[in-house]
Structure formats: C-alpha cells, structure tokens
Amino acid sequence: MPRYPEPVTDPLPENPTHWTLTLVCDDQPGIVHAVSGAVVAAEGNITESQQFSSADTNTFFMRLQVMAPVDRQTFQQALAPVVERYGMRVQLDVVGRPMRTLVLVSKAGHCLNDLLYRQRGGQLPIDVPLVLANHPDLAELASFYSVPFEHRPVTDAESKGAMERRILEAVDEHDIELVVLARYMQILSPELCAALAGRAVNIHHSFLPGFKGANPYRQAHARGVKLIGATAHFVTSDLDEGPIIEQNVVRVDHTKEPAELVSIGQDEESRTLTQAVRWIAEDRVLLDGARTIIFK
Amino acid sequence: MPRYPEPVTDPLPENPTHWTLTLVCDDQPGIVHAVSGAVVAAEGNITESQQFSSADTNTFFMRLQVMAPVDRQTFQQALAPVVERYGMRVQLDVVGRPMRTLVLVSKAGHCLNDLLYRQRGGQLPIDVPLVLANHPDLAELASFYSVPFEHRPVTDAESKGAMERRILEAVDEHDIELVVLARYMQILSPELCAALAGRAVNIHHSFLPGFKGANPYRQAHARGVKLIGATAHFVTSDLDEGPIIEQNVVRVDHTKEPAELVSIGQDEESRTLTQAVRWIAEDRVLLDGARTIIFK
Amino acid sequence: MPRYPEPVTDPLPENPTHWTLTLVCDDQPGIVHAVSGAVVAAEGNITESQQFSSADTNTFFMRLQVMAPVDRQTFQQALAPVVERYGMRVQLDVVGRPMRTLVLVSKAGHCLNDLLYRQRGGQLPIDVPLVLANHPDLAELASFYSVPFEHRPVTDAESKGAMERRILEAVDEHDIELVVLARYMQILSPELCAALAGRAVNIHHSFLPGFKGANPYRQAHARGVKLIGATAHFVTSDLDEGPIIEQNVVRVDHTKEPAELVSIGQDEESRTLTQAVRWIAEDRVLLDGARTIIFK
Amino acid sequence: MPRYPEPVTDPLPENPTHWTLTLVCDDQPGIVHAVSGAVVAAEGNITESQQFSSADTNTFFMRLQVMAPVDRQTFQQALAPVVERYGMRVQLDVVGRPMRTLVLVSKAGHCLNDLLYRQRGGQLPIDVPLVLANHPDLAELASFYSVPFEHRPVTDAESKGAMERRILEAVDEHDIELVVLARYMQILSPELCAALAGRAVNIHHSFLPGFKGANPYRQAHARGVKLIGATAHFVTSDLDEGPIIEQNVVRVDHTKEPAELVSIGQDEESRTLTQAVRWIAEDRVLLDGARTIIFK
Known part of the structure; x- marks a missing residue:
C-alpha cells in the first residue's frame, strides 16, 4: 500500500522544462547535497525548494521545482544513484500537468x-x-x-x-x-x-x-x-x-x-x-x- | 438560582446619565412598545438597542443603552409596571461601571x-x-x-x-x-x-x-x-x-x-x-x- | 434625488406576513416608542430590530422585521401618523422579495x-x-x-x-x-x-x-x-x-x-x-x- | 551602505550547534549544490531550508538552519570558497541569539x-x-x-x-x-x-x-x-x-x-x-x- 501517490506515466509535452520533484527517505546528513548534485547533472536549476525533517518518524521530506532542458528518462537516470543510495520514494512530474x-x-x-x-x-x-x-x-x-x-x-x-x-x-x-x-x-x-x-x-x-x-x-x-x-x-x-x-x-x-x-x-x-x-x-x-x- | 447575573446595588456616580438595560421575558407582541414607553416616562433617549426572539424557547431578549437624566430609583419606578406585566427579569446598570x-x-x-x-x-x-x-x-x-x-x-x-x-x-x-x-x-x-x-x-x-x-x-x-x-x-x-x-x-x-x-x-x-x-x-x-x- | 432606494410597488404575495421596515429621520426622543406603537396598531410583532443614532449628522436610522397579518396599505396607514410627525423617510418591503x-x-x-x-x-x-x-x-x-x-x-x-x-x-x-x-x-x-x-x-x-x-x-x-x-x-x-x-x-x-x-x-x-x-x-x-x- | 543587516561578532555559547545561514547572490545554476557541499564539509545537517529566485532582479535568496558541531571560524572557512565563487553576501548566526x-x-x-x-x-x-x-x-x-x-x-x-x-x-x-x-x-x-x-x-x-x-x-x-x-x-x-x-x-x-x-x-x-x-x-x-x- 503506497503511503503517498505513486509516480505515473504522464503524456509528456514535447519540450518539458519545468519539473516538480518530491522525495521522501530516512533523515541523514548529505541528502540536499546529493539531490542538488543530481539536479546539476541534469543541467537543472532549482527554482523552488522546501524541506522538512520529521523528528517523530526520522523522515526527510523535500519538494523541488526544477527548470531542466531534458526529458523524463534523462532526469530519472540522473536521479537514480541518489534514489538508490538513500532508499528514496520519489515522484517526478511536469509543473501544471492536470x-x-x-x-x-x-x-x-x-x-x-x-x-x-x-x-x-x-x-x-x-x-x-x-x-x-x-x-x-x-x-x-x-x-x-x-x-x-x-x-x-x-x-x-x-x-x-x-x-x-x-x-x-x-x-x-x-x-x-x-x-x-x-x-x-x-x-x-x-x-x-x-x-x-x-x-x-x-x-x-x-x-x-x-x-x-x-x-x-x-x-x-x-x-x-x-x-x-x-x-x-x-x-x-x-x-x-x-x-x-x-x-x-x-x-x-x-x-x-x-x-x-x-x-x-x-x-x-x-x-x-x-x-x-x-x-x-x-x-x-x-x-x-x-x-x-x-x-x- | 439566577440564570444570569442579578442586579446589584452599585455605588452611583453623582450624575448618572447613561444606562444599560437588559431584559428577558416570554415572547409576545407589544414588548418593545411597552419598554420604550417606560423609557419615555423616564425622560430617556434610546442610544443603542438590540433584541432577539428565540424560537426554541419562545423567549424575548433585549439590551438597551439609554441616556436619562434620572436616578436609579426613578428609572426603576418607570419600568416597574412593564416588568410586572410581562414577568421580566431586568438588569439596570450604569454604562462603564466596572x-x-x-x-x-x-x-x-x-x-x-x-x-x-x-x-x-x-x-x-x-x-x-x-x-x-x-x-x-x-x-x-x-x-x-x-x-x-x-x-x-x-x-x-x-x-x-x-x-x-x-x-x-x-x-x-x-x-x-x-x-x-x-x-x-x-x-x-x-x-x-x-x-x-x-x-x-x-x-x-x-x-x-x-x-x-x-x-x-x-x-x-x-x-x-x-x-x-x-x-x-x-x-x-x-x-x-x-x-x-x-x-x-x-x-x-x-x-x-x-x-x-x-x-x-x-x-x-x-x-x-x-x-x-x-x-x-x-x-x-x-x-x-x-x-x-x-x-x- | 433620493439618498437611498425609494419604495417600490411590489407584486404582493397573497398573504404577506413578514415585513422589512427601514426608516430614517432626525434624531430625537420617543421615536422607538412611536414606531413600535404603529407596529402594535398593525397587529405586528417585531422579530428583529436594529437602530443607530449618528452623532455626526444627528440622524436616527432603524431597521425592523415585523410579522404582521395585514396588507401593505393597512400597514402604511398604521405608520402614516408617525411618518408625518417625525418627517421620516420609510421603506416597507416583504422579506425575501427579490x-x-x-x-x-x-x-x-x-x-x-x-x-x-x-x-x-x-x-x-x-x-x-x-x-x-x-x-x-x-x-x-x-x-x-x-x-x-x-x-x-x-x-x-x-x-x-x-x-x-x-x-x-x-x-x-x-x-x-x-x-x-x-x-x-x-x-x-x-x-x-x-x-x-x-x-x-x-x-x-x-x-x-x-x-x-x-x-x-x-x-x-x-x-x-x-x-x-x-x-x-x-x-x-x-x-x-x-x-x-x-x-x-x-x-x-x-x-x-x-x-x-x-x-x-x-x-x-x-x-x-x-x-x-x-x-x-x-x-x-x-x-x-x-x-x-x-x-x- | 548595506542592503541588509551585516554579520556581527556575537558572544558564542560554549557549544554552538544550531546555526542560521542566510545568503544572497546573483541567480545561477548550482548554488544549492555548492552551499550544501559546504555544509557537508562542516559536518552539518540542514534542518530547515527556504529559497527564492527573484525574476525581477535575477537574485537568489536562501535561508538555512544547520546543526553543525563546529565553531564559527570553522563554519566560515568551510563556506569561504562558495561565498567567493558566487559573490555572496552571507550572514551566519546562532539560532535564538537575541x-x-x-x-x-x-x-x-x-x-x-x-x-x-x-x-x-x-x-x-x-x-x-x-x-x-x-x-x-x-x-x-x-x-x-x-x-x-x-x-x-x-x-x-x-x-x-x-x-x-x-x-x-x-x-x-x-x-x-x-x-x-x-x-x-x-x-x-x-x-x-x-x-x-x-x-x-x-x-x-x-x-x-x-x-x-x-x-x-x-x-x-x-x-x-x-x-x-x-x-x-x-x-x-x-x-x-x-x-x-x-x-x-x-x-x-x-x-x-x-x-x-x-x-x-x-x-x-x-x-x-x-x-x-x-x-x-x-x-x-x-x-x-x-x-x-x-x-x-
């Protein structure tokens, strides 16, 4: 049973550039550095960022908006090592997609x-x-x-x-x-x-x-x-x-x-x-x- | 047991002129006319008036502020017939009295x-x-x-x-x-x-x-x-x-x-x-x- | 030029019983008593009442809601002496009329x-x-x-x-x-x-x-x-x-x-x-x- | 003339661990990655992060709260290369310092x-x-x-x-x-x-x-x-x-x-x-x- 909505295969516009990225994992040092490194690898620029560390459940939550001139697959590949390393649940979406x-x-x-x-x-x-x-x-x-x-x-x-x-x-x-x-x-x-x-x-x-x-x-x-x-x-x-x-x-x-x-x-x-x-x-x-x- | 604070004998200022009057009784026609008549009898002018008829309990509630150049006893005497006739609980107070x-x-x-x-x-x-x-x-x-x-x-x-x-x-x-x-x-x-x-x-x-x-x-x-x-x-x-x-x-x-x-x-x-x-x-x-x- | 909307001739329902009455006149003692007397004369019961005395313009404002088993003409006749005496501008309307x-x-x-x-x-x-x-x-x-x-x-x-x-x-x-x-x-x-x-x-x-x-x-x-x-x-x-x-x-x-x-x-x-x-x-x-x- | 309050030399508690870091610089890709790298270098963990990119002035704004078991000088040294590279104005403060x-x-x-x-x-x-x-x-x-x-x-x-x-x-x-x-x-x-x-x-x-x-x-x-x-x-x-x-x-x-x-x-x-x-x-x-x- 998923604890939050699962990623979906969305019908991509031809030239997606503005992404929403949410991620959840156990809290530990270095996550922001690792995620922002993956964004750099995808040639992306972070335009909005919010995070929260839950002391109750020792969980780290983050939501980014990223301008990146890449397709979904390329972005996902850039994120893959970080996702694996921290055991993240991630969701990648195009901003404004209904x-x-x-x-x-x-x-x-x-x-x-x-x-x-x-x-x-x-x-x-x-x-x-x-x-x-x-x-x-x-x-x-x-x-x-x-x-x-x-x-x-x-x-x-x-x-x-x-x-x-x-x-x-x-x-x-x-x-x-x-x-x-x-x-x-x-x-x-x-x-x-x-x-x-x-x-x-x-x-x-x-x-x-x-x-x-x-x-x-x-x-x-x-x-x-x-x-x-x-x-x-x-x-x-x-x-x-x-x-x-x-x-x-x-x-x-x-x-x-x-x-x-x-x-x-x-x-x-x-x-x-x-x-x-x-x-x-x-x-x-x-x-x-x-x-x-x-x-x- | 009183359902709301009883009138008290307050230390009157020398020249009281601004009064608060609250009254509660069974709802029926003619109350406002009767009360405002008593105010006229006390040479008073109503400066503020609010009322509510509760359909649930068939009760009439009213709060008046009155400018009247009379003492407490005179005002109470002017109100007495109305209070009696409608079985009112009334409270008469000087505006601003702590x-x-x-x-x-x-x-x-x-x-x-x-x-x-x-x-x-x-x-x-x-x-x-x-x-x-x-x-x-x-x-x-x-x-x-x-x-x-x-x-x-x-x-x-x-x-x-x-x-x-x-x-x-x-x-x-x-x-x-x-x-x-x-x-x-x-x-x-x-x-x-x-x-x-x-x-x-x-x-x-x-x-x-x-x-x-x-x-x-x-x-x-x-x-x-x-x-x-x-x-x-x-x-x-x-x-x-x-x-x-x-x-x-x-x-x-x-x-x-x-x-x-x-x-x-x-x-x-x-x-x-x-x-x-x-x-x-x-x-x-x-x-x-x-x-x-x-x-x- | 009217300072507020003039009364209109409204298409009366057969059995009007709930009225809105607004009135404006120079402020002076006795108005409430006079108006509530006219309401009693129209066999009415005041269900809602609000008033305000403007110190700036020495004007008295009142809005009443009245249950009264009479037609418009009868109600207006009951009000007429008071309207005349105080030089009131009045508006009489049926509650809920669009x-x-x-x-x-x-x-x-x-x-x-x-x-x-x-x-x-x-x-x-x-x-x-x-x-x-x-x-x-x-x-x-x-x-x-x-x-x-x-x-x-x-x-x-x-x-x-x-x-x-x-x-x-x-x-x-x-x-x-x-x-x-x-x-x-x-x-x-x-x-x-x-x-x-x-x-x-x-x-x-x-x-x-x-x-x-x-x-x-x-x-x-x-x-x-x-x-x-x-x-x-x-x-x-x-x-x-x-x-x-x-x-x-x-x-x-x-x-x-x-x-x-x-x-x-x-x-x-x-x-x-x-x-x-x-x-x-x-x-x-x-x-x-x-x-x-x-x-x- | 400073556009916002300058850093001050504060009387440090013996064991400072919770820091506020604000920074302002021209907007460009890679800032978050660079700053979070400096935080990692200071053995810090980001507990709160907010950022904003002003389209009007092409300026990047960020505020972090960081848990770091280091003294002020050590933290500043870890930040120095990033501050230099991006021409940042930074302010480092202990959380709660009056x-x-x-x-x-x-x-x-x-x-x-x-x-x-x-x-x-x-x-x-x-x-x-x-x-x-x-x-x-x-x-x-x-x-x-x-x-x-x-x-x-x-x-x-x-x-x-x-x-x-x-x-x-x-x-x-x-x-x-x-x-x-x-x-x-x-x-x-x-x-x-x-x-x-x-x-x-x-x-x-x-x-x-x-x-x-x-x-x-x-x-x-x-x-x-x-x-x-x-x-x-x-x-x-x-x-x-x-x-x-x-x-x-x-x-x-x-x-x-x-x-x-x-x-x-x-x-x-x-x-x-x-x-x-x-x-x-x-x-x-x-x-x-x-x-x-x-x-x-």
Missing part, C-alpha cells in the same frame, strides 16, 4: 460546482474524466461543464458492492490519480479505503467542540457555537479520522438558524476541499504517519 | 496578565479586588498591577474544600459579580458550580477535531491539525460543556512542535477569555437555555 | 458568475431581468443562467452616450431598483452617476497602501504588499470614492507574481460585491452622508 | 509594552539595552521591565540634531543591530535614514483606501471604512514608503467612534510591529530592491 481526478457525489452540488468552476477557470490543475453519483441530481451541472456523469443507485449491499467495483474499475480505466469524495454520502468499505489509501480525499464539516451523531448542525445550534468549519482529509478506514490536509472556520452567532448554518458550512466545505485538491494536484502534500506535510 | 470580578489562577499567567493589562489600560471595565491561587507563582504579576493575591495550596480533599469555601466567602465579602477561571487547573465541585451558575466563566483550548484525555496539544500535533483555538464558556457542572460565549482559532502547520502549539494556544486563550469577560462586564451576554445571546 | 437588479459587465466574468450562481442557489434575493455589456464575452455565461444578455459596443463618445441612455431606459423598462457594476470597465458620466445615486454599486480592488494610476497589481507586486483586497461602494461622480459598503483583504507573499495577485484579487472582488448586493437587497444598507450604516 | 535592539518611543506605550512583554516571555529573541524617548511618559513601563530609559526632549532643530547624534552614538555604544521606531513621532533626517538603512523598522496605521494628511482615523470614520490596519516597514528617506514587512487589518463598522478606531488600530500596530521584529531577529527578512522576502 491530475486525473475521479469525483464521487450524491445530491449536494456545492463542492462539485466549485471544483469544476475553478478547473475551467484555470485555477485548479485537474482533469475530471468522470463524475460518479449515487443520485441523479447533479447530471445537469456536470453537463454544463461537459464532464461525463454516471448515475448508479446505491440502495442495498449488492448495489453498494457494484458501485465500489465500478469505482475501482473507473480508477483503472481512466488512470485516475486522485479520488475526491465531494459530499459523497456513502461510507466506503474497508477494502475500498485500503485500495485508495493516500489517493482519496474527503470533506466534512467541523465544529468547536465536535459533535457526534446525527444532525450536527442542529446540535451546534443548540449549543450556540460561535465557529463552524470544514476539514479536508485523506480517506482511511477510520471514517473522518484520516490525515488532515486543510481546515477552515467561519464565525457565526446566535441569530443563525440551523438551515443557515448548513449554508455557511457548505461554503467552507467547498473552499476547503478545493484548496486541498489544489495542493494535492500540485504535489504539495506528503504523508508523515498520521500527519500531512504541506509544502505551500 | 464589574466586580474575582480571578482564580494556578501557575500559568498568560490569561491573568492580559486581563490586568487591559483593565489598567481602560479597555476592560472590571475591578479585581482579589486573585485567588492554588499556587504561589503569579504573586509578583498581581503585585505589579497592585491587585491583592492570596495563595491557598490545594493538595487533598480537605484543602480543596477549604479553597471552595474561601471562594464563596470572597464572593460575599467583595460583592463579586463575576468569577473568572483564568487557567485555574482545578475541577469545581457540583455544589460550587451550582452556586456560581451564570456568574463564572472558564477558558479552555479547542481543536478541530476535539481531543479527549491528557495532553491534547500532543494529540493535535500527532494528527497534524491545521487550526487550534480556544473557547470561553460559562461554568456548569458538566466540565467544559457550559454555554459558549466566544471562540477563536489560529492557523498552524506541520512545522510546529507541541511546545509551540501550546504557546500559540495560550495567545488564543488570553484574547478569547478577555473578550468574553468584556462582553459580560458590558451586560452583552444573556442566557437562552444552553446557548448564549451576545449583543455585540 | 430586488430587481440590472448588471453591467465588460469582459471579466468572475463577479457576474458569483452573483448568478448565488442567486440561483437561493442565497441572494435578486432578480436579474437583463445583463448589459460593452463586450460580447459573457453572453454564454448569462445564457447558462437563462438571463437575457445585451451587447452594445462602446468605442467612442457617441456609442458611450447611447449605452448610457440604454442603461436609463432599461432601469425604467424593468423597474430596476439596483444597478450593479460587476467589473464594468467604463467611467459613468456625472449625469448618469447623479441619476443612479444611491442605487448603483461598484467594486474595485484595494491595496494597503493604495496605488494610483495604471496596473495597480504590478505596483503592488513591486512594493511587496502583504495584503490585497476589494472594496464595494456606492457610485458617485467622484470615481472609486463613494460610500463604502464592504471590504475584504487576503494575505499574499513575495512568491506571488502579478498574474497571481490578479487572480487572488478577483476572488475578493466577487465575494465582496456579492456580500454588498445581498445587504442592499435585504434593505440593510442606509446612507449617513458619506458613510453607510449596515444593519447586518 | 538581536541587540534599540527602541525609540514618544508618548504612546502600546508597541513598547508588547515588545517588552513578548521579550520577557521568551517569545521574541531581542535584547533591549536602551529605550530612547523624546517624552518622559514611558519611563515607568521601561523600569518595570528593567530596561534603561533615556529621555531627551526634541523641541527644535538643535535638540532634534542632538537626539539623532545620540541615536547613532547609542547604536555604536551598544552594538545595535536593529532600531525599532515604536510609535516614535519624529521624522528622521535623510542622513539618519541612510545611516540606518536596512536596520530600522517603523510601524504606521493603514487604511483601505489610504488617507493623506492629519488625523487619518477621523477621515476613516468620515468615509465609513470597514477595515483598519497597520503596516510595518523598513525606514527609508521616503517616509512611510519603505519595503513592507508585515500588514494586518481588522474589521470595524459604523458604530465605532474615531477614539475607538484609534484603540483598535493600536492593537494592530502592536502585533504587526512585534511580528516584523520577530522575523528580523530570526534572520527571516531579506531585501529584494523595494520588496522584502520573508522566509516564515
């Missing part, structure tokens, strides 16, 4: 709308070859953005199993790198969670303090909370407990009815999920055990 | 420092006749601000009982209107909570998601939370679960060690507690069941 | 998109019978939301005059209450500004410090500003200097290129303009000389 | 109080050997924090010249690295600005839009601004126009009187100035022409 993204939805369209609007406006480097839904409500929205939409009702164990098989099939069929649960109101099976580990992101509402059980907005209203928000996180089998990618809150007061809290919360969900997807698509999110390292 | 406040502390001084610094700077209308502490550490800080400081160790059931009796005694002795637990690291007995209901405010850290158990900052670090914050709330016998008055959060990232999270969290605790105390001291906080109405 | 809004655009669609998306989602009580544009670029966007779109090139003094006449004609034709300049990149003539006074809102970018002249985003980049934002304001003949309705900023840093600052600034423009339009449509914005009173 | 800071004040104490409170609490790595003031008001505050305070009235050209000579003398006498104008209400002469270039930081209020001339808070009130804030910047001879280090804003509304705006603005000034000083003291601020690069 990440192939499968979106799962139910009835609520606020997250899907924001993703597709930002994608079309050039602010979100993703390709969405398919939207999979367990309800038909968002077909028109997908159509406006010319994104294929597939509706599969989930009403019992059998149709739920069929949907999950369809998700995995679509991941294969479209070389999907990221699965986004954009208010997909179905609990994934542990098997599907495991199969998508590190490649699936979920969004849910968040409150101070947290509320368990049904209708959390009603509970939040009853307790008179002053902040409501949203959390985007990786999917794990422990529902709503995966590594956190991004969180936002907004201030509310006693005049807000539960329905207004829902509306305000949806805005936070949209922008929080879109931000998380943007960072993942730009290779800015790495996993350190149960925590994320975000190289903004 | 609220008599008892502060309870342990070792950490960030909240006490902020309260006393703001008080001295004229930004926080409280009088602090006494700081009660179960540790001696903050004696010097209190001394700098010329506030009496009393240290009573709490080490067992007997000394804990003695401290709680001292708290109640100090409340009586100094006509205390508000008790502030400024990082007072002792759990109050249910009896003391009941005795101080609606008159005691507590501060604690808050996270998205919430963490139960010891060392929450370490847990927050382990989960890689992106927001940490603080909640100020009224004290009830259900620890950390009383009506919320104010909440704040601040953004953190993966580079913050647990000790830094603690420091950041303390800043949020200070400003959140001070804000809550300011609103209470200005008669801006009313209770609607488990929720607070805040007339900012 | 405000008839004309939108002016050029090429950039971010503000128009946000307005129409929020309107369709039920979060923005406006009706948009027409979008007028001096460029054809946004025809498709308007079409997606089924809003009539009219393109009139503005290339010289004559076509500019024709456009301005068309704007005024459209205001009459569609009973327009609010004109929104949603990045309409034309300077309005003083005559048009005067004709639309208090009824037209504009959005522009804002920086700390401000920058005069062309290409402000490039100047902001050159100075390394850390905050960029947007201001929504009423249109006056003094360009970009009308009464401010809403402002927002967002944090940026040295890594942002001018093009990115533009994109970030556009997000602020969208949400700031939409917020200003929402408050106007809900009768929450009143004018106090060069300042706005916002009853949120 | 920056020697001279504070200039007039009457208002909010900024001085925040600086000294944070310094004493261990949150701000500065040493303040002297506070210089043109008014006596803040003597007691300095005394509480045991900081020497010197009062020199500035009433005419002669006393102003004497104060400026005293400032330069104090800079020499105390090996001052940073001069903080903490609401020092005197305009510095061009000669003094030049002498302190890159080593002096100022704070002033900021508004959207900006206001020229006297009493800006009154102007801001008259225009009904919704955001007020503060900007910390390096001092240049063009008053209030030096490179910006940090900016903050806070939301206000129509109910705030000018005096309240002043109080709110002072809070923003305090926290903005303290943040700017913290970043400078941690060697996180580098100059790129008229812009700052902040490695947070």
